[in-house]
Structure formats: C-alpha cells, structure tokens
Amino acid sequence: MEIREGDALTTLATNLPETIDLVLLDGAKPLYPDILALLESRLRPGAMIVADNADYSPDYLSRVRSPGVGYLSLPFDGDIELSVKLG
DSSP states (O other), X not given: OOOOOSOHHHHTSSOOOSOEEEEEEOSOGGGHHHHHHHHGGGEEEEEEEEEETGXXXXXXXXXXXXXXXXXXXXXXXXXXXXXXXXX
C-alpha cells in the first residue's frame, strides 16, 4: 500500500505504479474527475474506487456511471460511491 500526501494533482502526476488496485478519494470533490484521469490508465481490471461524498462531484459521477466507459458504479452506505473498473 502506498499513501501519497499533498496536492493530488501533483503527487499523482509522476512515479505511479504499473497497476493500481484501490483508490480512495476523500478530498477536494471538484478534483475527483482530474484524479481519475491521472490514474485511469493504471487501474487494473477489477480495481476499486471508493469516493467519499461523490454526490458533490457530479462530473466524476457522470464519468463512472456512463454506460460503455468500463465501470460498475453504485452508491454505497449513503455518502460513498463504490466503482469497479470492469476491463
């Protein structure tokens, strides 16, 4: 497990692992779509994304809930969105 502290757009811009199995989004909600864009190519099939208060990031929800983009996404426990990369 690796935890990166700091501005997500900076800390996730370099030195990413080859594959990512789990992402926890719990910060600036407007950045969720940009963070997903940085990580998306590294998400392995079956990778899980847990997004806290995702309702405050409609662009993020639109992306992970859009048919044909490769995610299974659903609300989980009230204010958490759970998404899984399908392929």
